[in-house]
Amino acid sequence: MKISIKRKFIIGFLLIFYIGYNTMSFFMNKLIVENNKDIIKKELLTFEKDLTTYLRQYFELKNKDMDSNNFNNSSNDIASNLSIKVGSRIMIYSCEGKFLTDSANANGQVLNYEDIDNKQNYSDEDLKLSIDNKSAFTIVPIKDKYLVVFSCPIINNNKNIGIVRSVMDYSEIFSSSKKLLKLTNTFVLLVFGVIFLFVVLLATKITIPILKLSKVTKEVAKGNFEEDITINSKDEIEELSLDFNKMKNKIKNQIETIKNDRDDLKKIAGHRKVFFDNMTHEMKTPLTIISGYSQILLKQDFNDKEFARKSVKKINDESERMHNMIIELLEISKVESKITSDTKEDVNISQIIDVACNDMKIRADKYEIHIEKNVDKEVTVLGNPNELRRVIINIIDNAIKYGYINSTVNVKLFKEHSNCNIIVKDEGHGIPSDKLEMIFEPFYRVAKQTSRETGSSGLGLSIVKKIIDKHNGDIKIISEESIGTEVHITIPLKVYNIVTSC
Numbered sequence: 001m002k003i004s005i006k007r008k009f010i011i012g013f014l015l016i017f018y019i020g021y022n023t024m025s026f027f028m029n030k031l032i033v034e035n036n037k038d039i040i041k042k043e044l045l046t047f048e049k050d051l052t053t054y055l056r057q058y059f060e061l062k063n064k065d066m067d068s069n070n071f072n073n074s075s076n077d078i079a080s081n082l083s084i085k086v087g088s089r090i091m092i093y094s095c096e097g098k099f100l101t102d103s104a105n106a107n108g109q110v111l112n113y114e115d116i117d118n119k120q121n122y123s124d125e126d127l128k129l130s131i132d133n134k135s136a137f138t139i140v141p142i143k144d145k146y147l148v149v150f151s152c153p154i155i156n157n158n159k160n161i162g163i164v165r166s167v168m169d170y171s172e173i174f175s176s177s178k179k180l181l182k183l184t185n186t187f188v189l190l191v192f193g194v195i196f197l198f199v200v201l202l203a204t205k206i207t208i209p210i211l212k213l214s215k216v217t218k219e220v221a222k223g224n225f226e227e228d229i230t231i232n233s234k235d236e237i238e239e240l241s242l243d244f245n246k247m248k249n250k251i252k253n254q255i256e257t258i259k260n261d262r263d264d265l266k267k268i269a270g271h272r273k274v275f276f277d278n279m280t281h282e283m284k285t286p287l288t289i290i291s292g293y294s295q296i297l298l299k300q301d302f303n304d305k306e307f308a309r310k311s312v313k314k315i316n317d318e319s320e321r322m323h324n325m326i327i328e329l330l331e332i333s334k335v336e337s338k339i340t341s342d343t344k345e346d347v348n349i350s351q352i353i354d355v356a357c358n359d360m361k362i363r364a365d366k367y368e369i370h371i372e373k374n375v376d377k378e379v380t381v382l383g384n385p386n387e388l389r390r391v392i393i394n395i396i397d398n399a400i401k402y403g404y405i406n407s408t409v410n411v412k413l414f415k416e417h418s419n420c421n422i423i424v425k426d427e428g429h430g431i432p433s434d435k436l437e438m439i440f441e442p443f444y445r446v447a448k449q450t451s452r453e454t455g456s457s458g459l460g461l462s463i464v465k466k467i468i469d470k471h472n473g474d475i476k477i478i479s480e481e482s483i484g485t486e487v488h489i490t491i492p493l494k495v496y497n498i499v500t501s502c
Helices: 005-062 068-073 075-086 114-119 125-131 171-221 236-297 305-337 349-366 385-402 433-438 460-470
Strands: 089-093 099-102 136-142 145-156 159-169 345-348 370-375 380-383 408-416 419-425 474-480 484-492
Touching: 005 068, 005 075, 005 136, 005 145, 005 171, 068 075, 068 159, 075 089, 075 099, 075 159, 125 136, 125 145, 125 159, 145 171, 171 236, 236 305, 345 349, 345 385, 349 370, 349 385, 349 408, 349 419, 380 385, 380 484, 385 408, 385 419, 385 460, 385 484, 433 474, 460 474
Parallel strands: 370 408
Antiparallel strands: 089 099, 089 159, 136 145, 145 159, 345 380, 408 419, 419 484, 474 484
16 A cells, blocks of 8 residues: 655654653653652651651650650650641551551541541551661552651660651642643643644655656656756755756757657668669669670671770770779768878968969869969868868869859958858859759769769769868858859868966
């Protein structure tokens, strides 16, 4: 059976209260009784001294020796006078414990002690001890009274001459003790009542957030991460709720990340299939051409030298195309698998562009294309110099390949904010707007007839995009048909840490 924390708190407190209250009452009662006994002992010691003094004076006034015979013979007179003097019932016994007289039977009776006489509520233990020359008393509770029976041996010249036994009323002392005990118990009950109320409120304050936490936990288990716990208690419970919300949000983000990764994996799988399909197609075309021309050349009756020359050239071109394609595929694989070194160094991009423009000038002159450059000096980035050189050459090469004859290719490098900006602009056929978003896909070519050269595999821009991404940069292409194309590349500049000393 399920027991709530609140109920456990209450049951546990009541159990502790029951045990604690009864234990405390027991020891308090015992302490009060012992205290009353100490008070009685002190008073009885005084009474015993006064009693001895009185008897000595009594026998001196009577001119009698203080011995057992005179004591026994004068027992009635002693009991009567002593009872009037101390205001208590006095009984006289011989030194052997034989009853002699009782002031209650005399004319000077002061108190009514019928209850203890009729019911015999007290023992003779105190009397027996007095026979052995020891003073002793017994507390006798009767109805709402507390009587003390005290037996005192009368010693003279180290000899017991008789026993005086008195019955005294100590109800007032015990009544006061009872009132004190009752008052104490009432105070303890009030204190425990306040504590009990506090425990109930505390248990409620603790259990309500736990119930909220349990409810939200069940919702999280069902996949609902939208509900938060709001607790304003300014203590560890509020801290727990905040930590739970953080944990829940982190789990939510992790699940969303896993879902996104799953979707990305599906997309990657789709792209990979398209990639391999394209690669297979691109490989199949030159292989088919090479195989066809090879079969013709291998025929025994073949003797057309001009066709043979053209066939060998075609086979060579297609082989070169396959070779370049394989090199580019390996380059893509290196970039994606991070086989190339991730160690970055200071790269002077200004020098790379200067050298690339000079190297590409011969190729541009072939088509009467002029390369115009506007390059800021000492523009430095962190990166791989070989990869960045490949990017610049590929972009300029495309501008030459797809630009008009007798046109200009503008290459611009400048700093802006914390970035290095490269713009390569050509005057050529341009790219249709509906095909711009596919331009960075592997094996994608806008139109083969727009290029003045054959053999392009459509992998160049894909490699460029991956290199720029690796350098935390960005690349975008702006193009208008029959006007030209602009390639904008942005790469973060190197940040220099300036150390100052005081």
